[in-house]
Amino acid sequence: MHEKKFSLIEGETFTIDQLGKEIEEIVGSKLVDLTGVKRRVVAQKPSPEQGFETFTIKFDLEDLPDFVDVVATTEKKENIEEYDFNKEEFKVRLVSYIRQEAPKGNESGHVSE
DSSP, X not given: OOHHHHHHHTTOEEOHHHHHHHHHHHHTSOBSOTXXXXXXXXXXXXXXXXXXXXXEEXXXXXXXXXXXXXXXXXXXXXXXXXXXXXXXXEEEEEEEEEOOSSOTTOTTOOOOO
8 A cells, every 4th residue: 555655764764753753644644652562573593693673663543443564673782671762763674554454443343453
């Protein structure tokens, strides 16, 4: 849906607020939270000595049940508490628009994230 525009920000470096604003501009919808929901990806088996850490960031859209999922990397730190997405920049690797089937407020409860 927005792949061509998302590809323009993949490989670029952003702070979390900058990325949130870019996503709002691309999808034409407000985000519930500009800082998103961050999760660390623990998958370093083949190369534990790599100098970066991978995170996923989920941005929920305010007026749609859809969301934008971002895979980002940042310089590796000793402890998880040392990561500060509000101040530090990270590199966007992949951006995906995830479309949900049911409208917001659907009482069937069949839509899951």
